[in-house]
Amino acid sequence: MDMHTLYLIVPLAPLFGAIVAGLFGKAIGRSGAHWVTCLGVGVSFVVSCVIFQDVQAGHIFNGSVYTWMETGGLKLEVGFLIDPLTVMMMLVVSFVSLMVHIYTIGYMADDPGYQRFFSYIALFTFSMLMLVMSNNFVQLFFGWEAVGLVSYLLIGFWYTRPTAIHANLKAFLVNRVGDFGFLLGIGLIAAYAGTLDYAQVFALREKLAGQSIELFTGTPWMLTSVICICLFIGAMGKSAQVPLHVWLPDSMEGPTPISALIHAATMVTAGIFMVTRMSPLFELSEAALSFVLVIGAITALFMGFLGIVQNDIKRVVAYSTLSQLGYMTVALGASAYSVAVFHLMTHAFFKALLFLGAGSVIMGCHHNQDIRYMGGLWKHMKITWVTSLLGSLALIGFPFFSGFYSKDSIIEAVQLSHIPGSGFAYFAVVAGVFITAFYSFRMYFLVFHGKERYDQVPRDEHAGHHDAHDEHHAGTPHESPAVVWVPLVMLAIPSVVIGYLTIGPMLFGGYFGDSIVIGHEHHALAHMKEEFHTSFVMAMHGVTALPFILAMAGVALAWLFYLKRPDIPATLMKTFKPIHTLLENKYYFDKFNEWFFAGGARLLGRGLWKGGDQMLIDGVLVNGSARLVGWIASVVRLFQSGHIYQYAFSMIFGVFVLLTLWFNRA
Numbered sequence: 001m002d003m004h005t006l007y008l009i010v011p012l013a014p015l016f017g018a019i020v021a022g023l024f025g026k027a028i029g030r031s032g033a034h035w036v037t038c039l040g041v042g043v044s045f046v047v048s049c050v051i052f053q054d055v056q057a058g059h060i061f062n063g064s065v066y067t068w069m070e071t072g073g074l075k076l077e078v079g080f081l082i083d084p085l086t087v088m089m090m091l092v093v094s095f096v097s098l099m100v101h102i103y104t105i106g107y108m109a110d111d112p113g114y115q116r117f118f119s120y121i122a123l124f125t126f127s128m129l130m131l132v133m134s135n136n137f138v139q140l141f142f143g144w145e146a147v148g149l150v151s152y153l154l155i156g157f158w159y160t161r162p163t164a165i166h167a168n169l170k171a172f173l174v175n176r177v178g179d180f181g182f183l184l185g186i187g188l189i190a191a192y193a194g195t196l197d198y199a200q201v202f203a204l205r206e207k208l209a210g211q212s213i214e215l216f217t218g219t220p221w222m223l224t225s226v227i228c229i230c231l232f233i234g235a236m237g238k239s240a241q242v243p244l245h246v247w248l249p250d251s252m253e254g255p256t257p258i259s260a261l262i263h264a265a266t267m268v269t270a271g272i273f274m275v276t277r278m279s280p281l282f283e284l285s286e287a288a289l290s291f292v293l294v295i296g297a298i299t300a301l302f303m304g305f306l307g308i309v310q311n312d313i314k315r316v317v318a319y320s321t322l323s324q325l326g327y328m329t330v331a332l333g334a335s336a337y338s339v340a341v342f343h344l345m346t347h348a349f350f351k352a353l354l355f356l357g358a359g360s361v362i363m364g365c366h367h368n369q370d371i372r373y374m375g376g377l378w379k380h381m382k383i384t385w386v387t388s389l390l391g392s393l394a395l396i397g398f399p400f401f402s403g404f405y406s407k408d409s410i411i412e413a414v415q416l417s418h419i420p421g422s423g424f425a426y427f428a429v430v431a432g433v434f435i436t437a438f439y440s441f442r443m444y445f446l447v448f449h450g451k452e453r454y455d456q457v458p459r460d461e462h463a464g465h466h467d468a469h470d471e472h473h474a475g476t477p478h479e480s481p482a483v484v485w486v487p488l489v490m491l492a493i494p495s496v497v498i499g500y501l502t503i504g505p506m507l508f509g510g511y512f513g514d515s516i517v518i519g520h521e522h523h524a525l526a527h528m529k530e531e532f533h534t535s536f537v538m539a540m541h542g543v544t545a546l547p548f549i550l551a552m553a554g555v556a557l558a559w560l561f562y563l564k565r566p567d568i569p570a571t572l573m574k575t576f577k578p579i580h581t582l583l584e585n586k587y588y589f590d591k592f593n594e595w596f597f598a599g600g601a602r603l604l605g606r607g608l609w610k611g612g613d614q615m616l617i618d619g620v621l622v623n624g625s626a627r628l629v630g631w632i633a634s635v636v637r638l639f640q641s642g643h644i645y646q647y648a649f650s651m652i653f654g655v656f657v658l659l660t661l662w663f664n665r666a
Contacts, residue, residue, distance in 0.1 A: 003051070003054060003059070003061065004061075006047050006050060006051055007051065007061065007065075007080050007082060007133070008065070009043065009044070009047050010044050010047050010048055010051070010090060010094070010129055010133070011044070011126050011129040011130050011133065012126075013039075013040040013041070013043040013044045013047070014037070014040045014041050014044055014097075014122045014123070014125040014126040014129070015040075015122070015123070015126040016036075016040055017036045017037035017038075017039065017040030017041065017118075017119075017122040018037065018040075018119045018120075018122035018123035018126060019119075020032075020033075020036045020037075021033040021036055021037050021115050021116075021118045021119040021122065022115070022116065022119030022120075022123070025115030025116065025119065026115070028115075029115075030114050030115065033114060033115035033118045033119070034101070034104070034105050034114075034118055037101055037118040037119070037121070037122040038098070038101045038102060038105075040122055041094060041097050041098045041101050041122060041125055042098055044094045044097075044098075044125065044129065045091070045094035045095055045097075045098050048087065048090040048091050048094050049091065051082060051087055051090065052087045052088075052090075052091060055082060055083065055084055055087045060082060060083045061080060061081070061082040062079075062080075062081045062082070062083075062135050062198075062199060063079060063080065063135070064077045064078070064079040064135075065077070065078045065079055065080060066078040068138070073194060074190060074194070074195070074196065075195070075196070075197070076138045076196070077136060077138065077139075078138075078139055079134070079135040079136055079139065079197070080133045080134070080135055081133065081134065081135035081198060081199075082133065083513070083514075083515045084511055084512050084513055084515050085273075085276065085277065085341065085512055085515035085516065086132055086133055086515075088341065088345060088506075089132040089273055090129060090132060090133065092265065092266075092344075092345050092348045092349075093125065093128050093129060093132065093265075093266050094125070094129070096260075096261065096265040096266065096348055096349070096352050096491070097121070097124075097125040097128075097261060097266070099352065099356070099487040099490055099491055100121065100257045100258075100260055100261040100352070100356070100487070101118070101121060101122075102483060102486065102487050103257055103260075103356050103359070103483070103484055103487040103488075104117065104118065104121065104255075104257045105483045106363075106480060106481045106482075106483035106484040107255070107256060107257055107359055107363065107484060108255060108257070111255075113157065113158075116157075117154075117157060117255065117257075120150055120153050120154050120157070120258075121154070121257065121258065121261060123146075123150050124147060124150040124151070124154065124258075124261065124262065124266075124267070126146075127143050127146035127147045127149075127150055128143065128147055128266050128267065128270070129143075130142060130143040130146065131143025131144055131146075131147060131270055131273075132270075132273060135197065135198055135199070136196045136197045136198060137186045137189060137190075137196040137198075137201075138196050140274065141182070141183070141186060143270075144179070144182065144234070144238065144270065144274075145179065147238075147262075147266075147267045147270060148172070148175045148179070148238070151168075151171060151251070151258075151262050151267055152168045152169075152171060152172045153168075154168075154254050154255075154258040154262065155167050155168035155171050155250075155251045155253060155254040155258070156168030156169075156253075156254070157254055157255055157258070158253075158254075158255075161253070163253050164253040164254070166250070166253075167247075167250040167251055167252075167253040167254075168251075168253075168254075170246070170247050170250055171247035171248075171250070171251050174237060174244050174246060174247040175237045175238065175244075175247065176237075177237055177244060178233055178234050178235070178236050178237015178238060178244050179234055179237060180233075181229075181230045181231075181232075181233025181234050181236075181237075182230065182231060182233065182234025182235075182237075183234075184230045185227050185228070185229075185230030185231035185233075185234065186231075188213075188223070188226065188227045188230065189201055189227060192208060192211060192223060193208060198277070201281075202280040202281070202517075205224075205280050205281060205284060208223055208224055208227070208281075208284070209222075209223075209224050209284045211223040213226055222284075222285060222287070224281055224284040224285045224288070225285040225287045225288050227281060228278070228281055228282050228284075228285050228288035229287075229288050229291055231274065231275070231278060231281075232271075232275060232288065232291065232292055232295075234271065234274070235270075235271025235272070235274055235275055235329075236271065236295065237271075238267065238268065238270045238271040238274075239268050239269065239270065239271030239272055239325050239328075239329065240268055240299075240321075240322055240325055241271075241295050241296065241299045241325065241326065241329055242295060242298050242299045242302065242303070243589060245299060245303065245322055245589075246586075246589050246590055246593060248263055248268065248318055248321065248322055249306075249315055249318045249319060249322075249586070251263055251318075252312070252314040252315055252318050256314065256355060256356070256358065256359030256362060257356070257359065259314055259317075259318070259355045259358075259359075260351075260352045260355035260356050260359070261352070263318065263321060263355075265347075265348035265349075265351060265352045266348070268321065268325055269325075269328070269344045269347075269348065272325070272328045272329065272332065272340055272341065272344050273341070273344070275292065275329075275332045275337075275340075276332065276337045276338075276340060276341050276516060277515075279337045279516050279517045279518065280517040282332075282335075283335065283517055283518060283519040283522065284519075286419060286420070289332075289333050289334075289335060289419050290333065290419050290420040290421045291333075292329060292332050292333035293329075293330055293332075293333025293334060293414075293417075293419055293420075293421045293422060293425050294333070294421040294424065294425065295329060295333075296326045296327070296328070296329025296330035296331075296332065296333055296425065297326065297330050297333075297421065297424055297425035297427075297428035297429065298326070298428070299322060299323070299325065299326030299329065300323050300324075300326025300327050300329075300330055300428050300429055300432045301323075301326070301427075301428035301429075301431055301432050301435070302587065303319050303322035303323045303326060304319070304320075304323040304432050304435035304436055304439065305435060305583055306319045306322075306583055306586055306587075307319035307320055307323065307435070307436075307439035307440075308435070308438060308439045308442065308583065309580065309583045309584055310439075311370050311371055311372050312369050312370060312371075313358045313361060313362065313369050313370075313371050313374075313443065313447065314355070314358055314362075314369060316371070316439060316442075316443045317351070317354050317355055317358055317443075319439070320351070320354070320395065320436065320439065320440065321351055323432060323435075323436060324343070324347050324351065324395075326428075326432075327343060327407065327410050327429060327432065328340045328343050328344055328347070328410075330410060330414055330425050330428070330429055331343060331409075331410045331413055331414070333417075333419060333421070333425065334410075334413045334414045334416075334417035334419060334422065334425070334522075334524055335417070335419070335518055335519070335522035335524060335525075336409070336410070336413035336414075336417075336524055336525055337516045337518065338506060338507050338511075338512050338516055338525065339406065339409045339410055339413050339507060339525070340410070341506075341512075341516075342405075342406045342409065342499075342502070342503065342506050342507060343406035343407065343409075343410055345406075345498065345502075345506075346394070346402035346403055346405065346406040346495075346498055346499050347403070347406070349394075349402065349491055349494040349495045349498060350390075350391045350394035350395055350401075350402060350403055350491075350495035351391075351395070352491055353387060353388075353390070353391040353394075353488060353491040353492055353495050354388065354391040354392070354395065356484075356487060356488055356491065357384055357387055357388040357391060357488060358388075359484075360381065360384040360480040360484055360485065360488065361374070361377065361381065361384060361388075361447055363480050363484065364377065364380065364381050364384065364477040364478055364479065364480060365377070365454055365477050366477075368454065371443055371446040371447055372446070372453065373453050373454055374446060374447045374448075374453060374454055375446060375447070375448075375449070375450045375451050375452050375453040375454065376448070376449065376450060376451065376452035376453075377447055377448045377454075377477055378448040378449060380476060380477040380478060380479065381448075381477060381478070381479045381480070382479065383479060383480075383485045383488065383489070384479065384480065384485065384488065385448050386492075387485075387488040387489060387491075387492040388444065388447075388448065389444065389448075390492045390495055390496055391491075391492065391495055392440045392441065392443075392444050394495045394496065395436060395440050396433070396436055396437040396440050396441070396551045396554070396555065397433060397436075397547060397548070397551055398548075398551065399539040399540070399542045399543055399548065400496075400500060400539045401495070401496055401499065402494065402495055402496065402497070402498045402499030402500070403495075403499065404499060404539065404542060405499035405500065405503040405535065405538065405539075406499055406503075407433070407547070408538070408542055408545070408547055409503070409507060409528065410429060411426070411429050411430060411433075411547055412524075412528055412531075413524045413525065413528065414426045414429055414524075416523075416524035416527050416528065417522075417524050419522075430546065430547065430550065431550075433547045433550045433551050433554070434550040434551065434553060434554045435554065436551075436554070437550070437551040437552070437553070437554025437555050437558070438554035438555075438557055438558050439558075440554075440558075441554065441555045441558035441559065442558045442561070442562055444558075445558055445559060445562045445563050446562055449563060450562065450563050454477055499535075500535045500536075500539070501535075503532075503535055503538070504532075504534070504535060507525065507528070507529075507532070508525075508528070508529040508532050
């Protein structure tokens with residue numbers, strides 16, 4: 001079998017599973033649905049491994065598979081670009097997706113929409129693979145919108161719940177805002193480059209760099225800056241950067257497996273991948289890089305604060321995802337694209353592990369999601385406890401764990417960067433280390449240690465925190481079945497070792513080759529390469545570094561506040577009530593959007609209805625014309641009396657008027 005066929009198998013195998021499970025779900029039954037989709041994604045992963053070996057041997061493919069249409073010299077086609085960056089993403093997407101598919105067999109066992117769910121997650125995997133394998137902007141945009149559509153379907157999977165419907169509509173609308181910018185960027189590329197093929201656009205980068213565009217008359221802007229900022233606005237929507245981040249915490253309304261698949265490992269990283277792929281363009285514009293850097297820093301710092309006040313186990317992990325996406329974006333802004341993608345990869349494993357671990361806890365606690373009513377679970381859920389601890393250590397960047405290598409590399413890259421905004425970004429990512437450690441271990445201690453509180457769940461409290469089921473089952477927590485904990489173990493392994501094994505080749509060994517382009521003036525990675533010796537030496541040095549000290553301080557403070565002196569957080573909450581209220585209300589982003597955008601839309605609609613519809617159309621045009629005709633008729637009616645003398649008088653008067661006019665003209 002030639003390699004071109006294998007390239008096609010990777011996205012088409014999950015698509016086949018999605019079609020079979022979706023259209024023939026009743027015929028093949030539950031087991032048929034999970035077998036066909038798991039096999040489809042499994043085949044995709046195995047074939048991705050084969051393609052990875054081929055790329056490692058130096059075989060890179062960039063070509064068209066199918067030409068959709070040609071218009072005005074512009075080719076719209078389906079094509080694949082298979083290079084080191086692509087295969088890394090293919091492996092991450094297919095492996096995490098396979099683990100989520102297996103986990104779902106146990107997690108969604110009692111759900112009536114079982115086949116539909118498997119169809120959706122397989123379809124999502126197909127969409128994401130099409131996005132990362134694309135070699136042109138048309139296919140990129142197809143994958144981009146397809147993952148958005150499937151995430152809409154998955155967030156609102158339990159469509160009888162109003163909160164789920166509200167959340168998926170919110171996700172869809174916020175992503176449309178970002179996608180509008182993304183589409184403008186693609187449109188500018190098509191207009192000025194005359195092509196939508198990556199390689200051809202990158203070949204014209206010097207020509208594009210010399211051009212300017214007037215968005216406002218008399219104010220020229222660098223074309224590349226405008227293109228890159230527009231593209232990044234798309235990434236802000238998909239990768240949930242401030243202020244387009246508001247959809248991601250609400251998306252926790254979907255089942256836990258999709259929280260892991262979409263909102264930790266794959267879809268939210270699409271924006272990070274896209275900016276990395278566009279590195280030849282972003283390197284031409286320092287303004288765009290500075291914009292990326294500052295937005296990422298704001299997200300990394302301020303979204304971390306919100307994780308501290310959350311009580312829903314999934315929302316804590318969701319805000320952690322927002323903060324980590326901010327870290328990746330900061331790395332992109334510092335021109336350390338390979339570091340951003342490296343963190344994307346390590347984060348995919350440990351964040352999927354944390355989400356699936358949270359799902360296992362929810363199952364064990366009979367579908368209670370409030371961490372205030374857990375505690376002491378380590379005695380009952382040993383495997384979930386150990387894997388969650390490993391995931392938490394990776395998240396806070398504990399030496400030798402995967403998150404340590406990627407997070408420390410980001411901090412170092414920002415410290416060495418000279419792009420405007422790098423000072424603030426460095427402060428944000430360093431402070432973020434302490435905050436991450438604090439909220440991560442706040443959750444860990446409240447869930448797995450301390451006093452057992454799972455018998456204190458109020459009925460009304462519990463009712464608001466169901467995940468998959470609508471009935472409350474009281475009882476002692478229990479370990480999840482093997483089909484749930486095996487994926488946890490499989491994700492825990494790379495969460496521990498993948499950073500140690502891959503940092504050398506990925507950051508300093510030239511793994512990405514020509515996939516990533518970095519300008520000569522952005523030399524952070526080159527400096528880091530000089531200082532890097534081995535993974536072991538980096539970890540040993542990390543034990544004495546500031547980030548490690550801050551992380552340990554965060555863990556110690558969480559231990560003190562939530563295990564030893566639980567009265568302190570309550571006192572602080574009262575003392576700093578305004579700050580707590582600000583965090584509880586998520587900086588009022590949702591309130592502002594509700595007041596300004598939703599309220600503005602309602603005001604505009606009411607104005608068009610009252611002023612346009614009722615006054616102008618109904619009042620003036622429709623009823624006004626009827627009134628005018630009625631008035632004319634009432635006047636004309638005076639002359640239609642039926643009396644001969646009145647008609648004779650009218651005729652004489654008319655003749656008199658006509659003769660007067662005629663004599664005046666003569």
